[in-house]
Amino acid sequence: MTGPTDGPADGPTDGPARARLTSYEHDGLTFDVADEGPIDGDVVVLLHGFPERASCWRLVAPLLHAQGYRTIAPDQRGYSPGARPTRRRDYTLGRLVGDVAALIGLTGGPVHLVGHDWGAAVGWATVAEHPDLVRTWTAVSVPHPRAFLRSWVSSTQGLKSSYMLLFNVPRLPELLQRRAPRRFEASLRRAGMTSDDVARFRSEIAADGALPGGLAWYRAMFLRGDALERPRITRPTTMVWSDGDVALGRKGIDLTPDWVDAPYELVVLEGVSHWIPTQAPGALAEAILERVTSA
Template sequence: MVNPTDFPEPTLVPVNGVELEVFEAGRENVGNPIVLCHGWPEHAFSWRYQVPVLAAAGYHVIVPNQRGYGNSSRPAEVTDYDIEHLTGDLVALLDHYGYEKATFVGHDWGANVVWGLTLLHPTRVDKVINLSLPYPERGETPWIEFMEQVLGGDFYFVHFNRQPGVADAVFDQNTSRFLRNLYRKNEPARAPQPGMALIDLARAEAPLGEPLMSDGELAVFVSAFESTGFTGSVNWYRNLDRNWHLLADADPIIHQPVLMIYGDRDMVAKSANLAEFVPGVEVVSLDSGHWIQQEKPEETNQAILKWLEQQAVTSRLVQRP
């Protein structure tokens, strides 16, 4: 477990019309940037096990709380959280530090943003490492419409869109309980229940499985969401169909080298045709649930460092006269 006081002190960085709360390590490694993008409902602190290891390996580690999270800006308009705004923040963050491109690492929703960034701003992305969420294929039907047809109105992506504000209010009323019940590992398998699963989770008296983190670590997440509420972060989900339209003209193929890290016990499904859209992908699967880099930090770090070193060797060989 990591003591929260060991995490870097943040700075507020103006980007793209908002301010992002950014945590940095390895500033002495200027010129070798790696940007870590958290998921939902997370925080930059979710990368606490990766930050010191990557800095020690020679990287300038940049970890933003993305818009809607922590002490970063929380715009009021739902459309301020679409993929153009979220990726625009990361481009502006590179500009702030004077970088043309960087390696981007994303987990969960952060992975979705990194996929979108690579499609919309391919010249700013050097390499991609994504955890949990594989490349989201853009089919013929907008994503929320498709999910509603297949998974029904209670599926949380759909519920967030069709009943705006309902789930946010429950999360806000039960912040500590919701996050305690959500951040678990080794949960027993159970049959799907009717109703909106995350609302039920936020109200559940007893959590399943084992705690993912210490009370002190959990307190970082609880404190952040007690301060911000959940609406800004849930607004990311409310732009999925808008994002589907915004990505219509993008080249759907990811041309950069990619490491995809799955958790074998993650409820997010693995992609059956990942290499079709990500031809340069290498896949690693860990014995983990959804919170991969927090549940299996050493294995995650080893996978990332091994792959980055392989990429560095390949790059040196290519550059030889």
């Protein structure tokens, strides 16, 4: 643990670490962390997606704090300035899961885990591979990976995900963002981002140099060995999906319960775009709280 602001350096092993985390180290990288809320509260780890950072939880976290929960939200691999390796193989699913597992280990775990977008994909894998580290799991927008893959051949999901092919073209998206930023940002607006969301992307991702690292998650998707080895989910799970999501269709959501061997609930938010944490923070916090209190 690096950067504690109070309490012992290592914290107890049987509950939440009683020291604030400002950063942590894993795999030779340094990750920035937003650690907020009651220091002695049960820990909720919040995993952001693309193209966002831990700040996407800024409206959700206070609602959890008000109910006594401590939130820990990392800037993940490729986003934290100290955690931006350049090789594609440094962004495989196993490495991303390893980053999350290392963070949970510092809290004294197990924790309540929440993930949006790519954070949900990593969260599904973390729960499957390390169920001992997780008490409850709330996935936001992205279904179980096996359900997602099945939806490609049984719905329009493949068409909705066609942008992933563009993201896999080396240097092209980065070049587009630099030379035609308005066109790049227009695609985010079409996906439902508000002006505030786009401004955050402009400052936290584009200007800060985090875009190549975020794109690297897509570019490592098809590397050998980047599959979910143990797909069954054995922790209480809530799936939160919005019907205004242009990137994730309903089919994968409906297939997700097939992979969950635990209490499961689907929460559908009507009239909300893909960016649930910033556009429906109250409804999302309610779903998270209902799941964590069930444990």
